[in-house]
Amino acid sequence: MSDITITVDGKELTVPRDELLIKILNKNNFAIPQFCYHDALGMDGNCRMCMVEIEGQKRPQIACNTFPKEGMEVRTRG
Ligand code: FES
Known part of the structure; x- marks a missing residue:
């Protein structure tokens, strides 16, 4: 699948469209709190x-x- 461009906190990123936002944020060192999500378990929410x-x-x-x-x-961030 082709990559797309998004912006996170003003920083432009080229990312795969089929990857969850939380994985993108983690990979790119945007620290957000998370408790119930785990790569091996998938979405919980x-x-x-x-x-x-x-x-x-x-x-x-x-x-x-x-x-x-x-x-x-x-x-x-707020
Ligand atoms: S980590 Fe997203 S709802 Fe829990």
């Missing part, structure tokens, strides 16, 4: 600790159940 802001979304979203989209702007 219960702890709600991995919230990030995404431009155009009314409410924060959990990074462990969000896939990137072309041009997505993510903020990990």
Whole structure:
């Protein structure tokens, strides 16, 4: 699958579109709290600790159940 471009805290990243946002953030050293997600276990989505802001979304979203989209702007800090 082709890569796409997103922005995290103002930094442009080229990422695979089929990779969860939480993995992208972890790989690129954006520290976000996370408790229930583990690579080996996959999505859970219960702890709600991995919230990030995404431009155009009314409410924060959990990074462990969000896939990137072309041009997505993510903020990990308030
Ligand atoms: S790490 Fe628990 S909801 Fe995302």
